[in-house]
Amino acid sequence: MISIQDVSKWYGEFQVLRDCTTRVDKGEVVVVCGPSGSGKSTLIKCVNGLEPFQKGEIRIENVSVGDRRTNLPRLRARVGMVFQHFELFPHLTVMQNLTIAQRRVLKRNVRGATDKGLALLEAVGLKAHAQKYPAQLSGGQQQRVAIARALAMDPIAMLFDEPTSALDPEMIKEVLDVMVRLAQDGMTMMVVTHEMGFARRVAHRVIFMDQGRIVEDRPKDDFFKDPGTERAQQFLSKILAH
Amino acid sequence: MPALDWSSIPGALPFLWNGMLVTLSITGVAILVGIVLGTLIATARLSANPIPSSLAALYVNGFRSIPLVMVLLWFYLLVPQLIQALFKNPAADIRLVSAFVAFSLFEASYYAEIIRAGIQSVSRGQVSAGLALGMSRAQTMRLIVLPQAFRRMLPLLLTQAIILFQDTSLVYVIGLSEFFGVAYRTGDRDGTIVELLLFAGAVYFVLCFAASSLVRVLQRKIAL
Ligand SMILES: Nc1ncnc2c1ncn2[C@@H]1O[C@H](COP(=O)(O)OP(=O)(O)OP(=O)(O)O)[C@@H](O)[C@H]1O
Numbered sequence: 399m400i401s402i403q404d405v406s407k408w409y410g411e412f413q414v415l416r417d418c419t420t421r422v423d424k425g426e427v428v429v430v431c432g433p434s435g436s437g438k439s440t441l442i443k444c445v446n447g448l449e450p451f452q453k454g455e456i457r458i459e460n461v462s463v464g465d466r467r468t469n470l471p472r473l474r475a476r477v478g479m480v481f482q483h484f485e486l487f488p489h490l491t492v493m494q495n496l497t498i499a500q501r502r503v504l505k506r507n508v509r510g511a512t513d514k515g516l517a518l519l520e521a522v523g524l525k526a527h528a529q530k531y532p533a534q535l536s537g538g539q540q541q542r543v544a545i546a547r548a549l550a551m552d553p554i555a556m557l558f559d560e561p562t563s564a565l566d567p568e569m570i571k572e573v574l575d576v577m578v579r580l581a582q583d584g585m586t587m588m589v590v591t592h593e594m595g596f597a598r599r600v601a602h603r604v605i606f607m608d609q610g611r612i613v614e615d616r617p618k619d620d621f622f623k624d625p626g627t628e629r630a631q632q633f634l635s636k637i638l639a640h
Numbered sequence: 641m642p643a644l645d646w647s648s649i650p651g652a653l654p655f656l657w658n659g660m661l662v663t664l665s666i667t668g669v670a671i672l673v674g675i676v677l678g679t680l681i682a683t684a685r686l687s688a689n690p691i692p693s694s695l696a697a698l699y700v701n702g703f704r705s706i707p708l709v710m711v712l713l714w715f716y717l718l719v720p721q722l723i724q725a726l727f728k729n730p731a732a733d734i735r736l737v738s739a740f741v742a743f744s745l746f747e748a749s750y751y752a753e754i755i756r757a758g759i760q761s762v763s764r765g766q767v768s769a770g771l772a773l774g775m776s777r778a779q780t781m782r783l784i785v786l787p788q789a790f791r792r793m794l795p796l797l798l799t800q801a802i803i804l805f806q807d808t809s810l811v812y813v814i815g816l817s818e819f820f821g822v823a824y825r826t827g828d829r830d831g832t833i834v835e836l837l838l839f840a841g842a843v844y845f846v847l848c849f850a851a852s853s854l855v856r857v858l859q860r861k862i863a864l
């Protein structure tokens with residue numbers, strides 16, 4: 399579904415990504431972890447072309463992301479993304495947040511878009527908040543709306559960049575629950591997170607990044623049994639200690 | 641100093657009203673065109689492509705370096721020929737049209753800077769969110785960034801409109817009868833210039849004060 403082949407990226411002189419290679423198959427959940435600044439966000443933003451990269455190739459269902467001829471908006475419409483800071487549109491109601499891209503990008507009619515929006519709000523337990531503005535919701539509620547907004551596009555895969563790290567502890571669970579359900583429903587997911595409980599429950603593979611490199615990439619059980627490199631062991635023991 | 645004589649004011653009111661209409665129409669046209677053109681210039685200025693961005697910078701810095709009166713006179717000398725060449729219709733009020741054009745282009749340079757700052761105040765994450773949903777850059781700008789930017793800029797845009805409203809009095813240099821000019825000439829004719837200028841000043845004050853109060857209310861609302 400998603401294949402990442404020898405991807406390197408530079409910010410000027412500084413190399414953020416070094417020959418990253420991995421893949422996410424259909425229905426697979428891959429968790430990406432690693433210390434701050436290791437390039438996790440950059441890698442995941444390369445996947446849907448939000449960040450350009452200079453070397454290597456990324457393909458989503460055989461469409462090359464880096465190819466100039468690729469219609470990036472069309473590609474992105476099929477890949478959902480959830481951000482650390484939610485990024486709901488503050489000038490629109492919750493319902494409008496869910497329908498704007500359905501209408502403007504997928505050209506669905508009002509009725510269809512609204513029905514879809516309501517069904518998804520119901521699924522994340524926020525149907526009663528459809529007419530509110532994002533600022534009237536808690537962080538956890540906003541992030542659930544953001545997930546629903548991405549799902550409204552009927553994506554073939556979902557990308558998450560630290561979806562719970564801006565949330566208060568008591569709100570993390572409500573967001574993870576939604577994500578776990580999504581994973582169990584067979585959604586293809588690439589998730590940057592330090593929530594190892596989530597990784598244990600639903601991940602198929604865990605990727606560990608350090609200094610722009612994919613250092614570990616192994617099945618979940620192997621990773622937790624033996625994280626491999628010393629760097630990964632240290633990292634794991636540090637975040638599990640919390 | 642002789643006592644003030646207000647008796648000529650009621651008789652002058654219809655003329656003053658006509659003058660006010662001219663003032664308001666110039667202000668209105670310049671706000672509308674200025675904001676539309678200013679938005680285009682601001683987006684050009686923020687473009688990653690150096691050609692539109694440097695052209696936009698040239699426009700903004702150019703107009704901001706020239707006194708408004710001069711722009712007004714230039715356009716007065718230039719636009720009539722243009723209109724006649726275009727429409728062959730000498731009946732159009734050349735002075736009014738040149739005032740519209742001059743003020744619109746001049747204001748666009750000021751609005752462009754306000755709008756640019758407004759656009760930049762919207763976080764990059766919002767742009768990413770729009771793009772990630774499959775919107776084009778233009779759609780993201782139009783549907784996501786600009787609505788938020790304008791909301792934040794509203795007080796500044798309105799403040800600029802108040803300045804513009806006062807600046808329209810400059811059109812006396814091209815002989816156009818806007819509010820201030822009418823007051824001046826009526827007073828001059830009747831020998832009640834002090835009274836008429838006081839009256840005109842009071843009208844400017846009331847209108848601008850009301851608008852500034854509106855700005856403060858908006859600012860408070862937006863801050864919430
Ligand atoms: N626009 C940019 N210009 C220059 N350097 C950047 C830019 N964005 C990120 N970087 C650098 O690239 C490196 C990787 O950043 P990235 O955000 O991908 O890390 P991360 O693994 O997501 O970290 P975190 O856990 O803090 O989110 C960091 O050293 C960062 O300083």
Ligand SMILES: [Mg+2]
Pocket residue numbers: 438439440559560
């Ligand atoms: Mg990050």
